[in-house]
Amino acid sequence: MRKALHILTIGFFLAICSFGQNIGNQRIKQIDDETRIDSLRLDNVLKDAMKLAKANIQSDNYFKEYKTQLDDSSYVVTVNLTIGHLFSNSQRHLLIRRQVPWCEYIDMYLIADHNLKHVISREQGSLTYINDIIRDVNGDGFNDFLVHWYPSSGCCRRDVYSVYLNLSDNGNFTSDYKFINPTFSPTEKIIRGVEYGHPGEVGLYKYKWNGLQVDTIEFIYPDVSKKGQFIKTKKGFYRPTEKNGEKLNAVPTEYLKIESYEWFAEF
Secondary structure, three states: OHHHHHHHHHHHHHHHHHHHHHHHHHHHHHHHHHHHHHHHHHHHHHHHHHHHHHHOOOOOOEEEEEEEOOOOOOOOEEEEEEEEOOOOOOOEEEEEEEEEOOEEEEEEEEEEOOEEEEEEEEEEEOOOEEEEEEEOOOOOOOOEEEEEEOOOOOOOOOOEEEEEOEEOOOOEEOOOEEEEOEEEEOOOOEEEEEOOOOOOOOOEEEEEEEOOEEEEEEEEEEOOOOOOOEEEEOOOOOOOOHHHOEEEOOOOHHHOOOOOHHHHHOO
């Protein structure tokens, strides 16, 4: 009797597990189907935007923003198109943004002989996206493309810029360079900023553009052994001491006006 009851119990438990697994698999399939449908909808939105762009491809400057809702979707897609000399006087580009509740889709095209060449594609979660910016960050005289975003989790200041450098000879762009809490100084070809971490431990950094490379110049850290004293190093450290670098009695003035400096100074 006990053996039979034991077998029935195991059978019942296995049935429950199997039922739960089936429900889980069905839910996964439902999510996959919804993702695929959303992807198809957004592809159609992009195709419609491309048709509008091609109809205005000869324009030196063109901007259009509109909203669209496809099929039975419960959300609205905000689309804006920009055509113009966005990055140099000799080349024109098309920038298409598609905004949905969960994401910002960004696509950049080079306009060449009335043709469109895809040069940048980015998906940035809506909870993290702040804006995108066109400006020269490396001091070569040509505008670059920056996506400004802020991670949705983490303990400390983390203002992030993803930088796509303009390859001015062909209208293309590099893959993105990611900088945390940066202040760009294109006239100096310098990036100064604050690392990710807690005040009292986090350091200042200084990088320099070297063509398409970023050279590390130095770091400045609080000296954990003496308040009001600092340590300059050639590489990143956690709580460096004087043996790891050069002792400083003050932070160099070049750092005092960078964005997020107060995060470094609050200790």
